[in-house]
Amino acid sequence: MRIFKSYGNTPDSRTISEAAEAIRQGQIIIxxxxxxxxxxxxxxxxxxxxxxxxxxxxEASKNLLSIVCSDISEAAEYARIDNAAYRTxxxxxxxxxxxxxxxxxxxxxxxxxxxxVGIRIPDNAxxxxxxxxLGRPIMTSSVNVDKDDDITDPEALAxxxxxxxxxxxxxxxxRGQSIGSTVVDLSDSTDPVIIRQGLGQFE
Numbered sequence: 001m002r003i004f005k006s007y008g009n010t011p012d013s014r015t016i017s018e019a020a021e022a023i024r025q026g027q028i029i030i031x032x033x034x035x036x037x038x039x040x041x042x043x044x045x046x047x048x049x050x051x052x053x054x055x056x057x058x059e060a061s062k063n064l065l066s067i068v069c070s071d072i073s074e075a076a077e078y079a080r081i082d083n084a085a086y087r088t089x090x091x092x093x094x095x096x097x098x099x100x101x102x103x104x105x106x107x108x109x110x111x112x113x114x115x116x117v118g119i120r121i122p123d124n125a126x127x128x129x130x131x132x133x134l135g136r137p138i139m140t141s142s143v144n145v146d147k148d149d150d151i152t153d154p155e156a157l158a159x160x161x162x163x164x165x166x167x168x169x170x171x172x173x174x175r176g177q178s179i180g181s182t183v184v185d186l187s188d189s190t191d192p193v194i195i196r197q198g199l200g201q202f203e
Contacts, residue, residue, distance in 0.1 A: 003155065003169075003171075006126045019169060019171055027041070028052050030143065030154065031126065032126055032172075032176055034096045034127075034181075034199075035096045035199050036142040036145075037142070037151065039055060039140070039141050043067040045108070052139060061113075064100065065111060065117060066141065067120065067137035068131050072086065075089070078117060079103060079104055085189035094122055094124075094128065095200055096198060097181055097198075097200045098120050098181045099118070100184065120140055152175045154170055154174075181198045182197055182201070183195040183198065
């Protein structure tokens with residue numbers, strides 16, 4: 001498992017380049033967000049998304065799939081965002097939230113038949129620099145949480161997943177959080193619903 005370090009508000013350019021290239025090649029990476037460390041892959045690559053779902057032990061057809069975007073403008077290419085939803089997102093993002101929105105037709109085949117997509121714009125300099133460098137959204141899912149695992153330590157995560165097919169790069173951004181994002185359903189933007197209370201406080 002390769003480990004690249006990128007701390008602080010100025011992400012290391014080599015680390016960004018290496019991580020973006022791995023994603024372009026269809027690989028999965030472990031990278032920091034403003035909440036838990038997460039698995040990430042090309043959000044427009046069906047095979048990569050299917051491999052990430054297998055790694056997580058989830059079925060793509062039965063679980064909410066989320067993507068990281070660089071900003072709300074990019075998110076609007078992959079989700080339908082009305083004026084009320086835009087105002088809400090602008091107030092809270094970047095931040096530790098996942099907003100559930102109606103999915104657009106630009107998402108890949110694995111999303112077909114799904115009405116919703118989760119949108120993340122994390123308050124994390126590396127994650128935002130990475131998705132900007134990639135030029136497309138990153139399919140994202142928090143690392144698996146096991147009882148005895150230290151999910152805040154990227155080196156421990158790299159050791160746990162060392163040798164897993166299509167996963168050979170971890171970005172060490174320092175200690176992560178132990179709480180996930182707050183998930184808010186904005187499908188009806190006039191009546192937001194908190195699906196999961198996480199790190200973000202939503203009012």
